[in-house]
Amino acid sequence: MDITKFETMIHELFPRELLEEFDDDYGFTNTSNSLIKTIGYSTNLSIEVIEQARTAKVDLIITHHDAWDFIYGLKDECIKRLKEYNISHFWIHGPLDYIEFGTCTSLMNKIGIENIIRFSEYINLSIPGVGEFKESKSFEALVDKMKVELDEPVRAWKNHGNKVKKVGVLTGAGHSTDHIKFALDQGCDTYITGEASLYTIQYAKFAGINLLVGSHTFTEIFGVESLVLKIKELNENISLVKLQEEHFELNHKE
Numbered sequence: 001m002d003i004t005k006f007e008t009m010i011h012e013l014f015p016r017e018l019l020e021e022f023d024d025d026y027g028f029t030n031t032s033n034s035l036i037k038t039i040g041y042s043t044n045l046s047i048e049v050i051e052q053a054r055t056a057k058v059d060l061i062i063t064h065h066d067a068w069d070f071i072y073g074l075k076d077e078c079i080k081r082l083k084e085y086n087i088s089h090f091w092i093h094g095p096l097d098y099i100e101f102g103t104c105t106s107l108m109n110k111i112g113i114e115n116i117i118r119f120s121e122y123i124n125l126s127i128p129g130v131g132e133f134k135e136s137k138s139f140e141a142l143v144d145k146m147k148v149e150l151d152e153p154v155r156a157w158k159n160h161g162n163k164v165k166k167v168g169v170l171t172g173a174g175h176s177t178d179h180i181k182f183a184l185d186q187g188c189d190t191y192i193t194g195e196a197s198l199y200t201i202q203y204a205k206f207a208g209i210n211l212l213v214g215s216h217t218f219t220e221i222f223g224v225e226s227l228v229l230k231i232k233e234l235n236e237n238i239s240l241v242k243l244q245e246e247h248f249e250l251n252h253k254e
Helices: 003-013 016-021 047-055 074-085 103-110 139-150 177-185 198-207 216-234
Strands: 026-030 038-042 060-063 088-092 115-118 129-137 155-157 164-170 190-193 210-213 239-242
Touching: 003 016, 003 088, 003 216, 026 074, 038 047, 038 216, 047 060, 047 074, 060 216, 074 088, 103 115, 103 129, 103 164, 103 216, 139 155, 139 190, 139 210, 155 198, 164 177, 177 190, 177 198, 198 210, 216 239
Parallel strands: 038 060, 038 239, 060 088, 164 190, 190 210
Antiparallel strands: 026 088, 115 129, 129 164, 155 210
16 A cells, blocks of 8 residues: 555545535545555554564554653654654644544443444543443442453542442543533533543543543544544555553552
């Protein structure tokens, strides 16, 4: 597959309106080659990810996040190594958060939510996805399921005594109290996200909604995986490599 074909696939998979709305929130950081045989994927672009890609002979890295400008010097070093190793890099942030197969929906699928009522959208701010389990389950069972799927510790606050039925999900930095309020207004009894602040925790407790918090990286990796699997469906000759990232955000083991 050449890189032009890859760009065509992106426009086939994502609605034109969504790509136009987030036209500065996706694209190539580097294009060093035109022929793509192996795609590596991860949530973040980092030195460690690029070095793995080099070892795995990856032609194109796809990530959710670009290297952040405010991690000073990282982006320049990433571009330097991508050019040196002849690896292209494509990132897609907003469009992947707000599409039907995107980050929130992919996490809901992973934790076994059968009825997805709405996927996440952007309407002046990020709107959580909402889904229901066909059969209510205990809070503890949901926490265990999250730990298994994310393969990391999950911070959990049980703020009522009922079973879990309806869940609001906003992966990554879904820590605004506005996000939790939206979930509450939709009748959710539990809220899941990838970051939390003092205000997130306080409001969830005050409002009586359960709160589960994984990491930004590992609540969003399933959306990237969904995307690369769709690309492989369109071109079966492509090989996929998951580029491993550390569970550094939670910084402890259980």
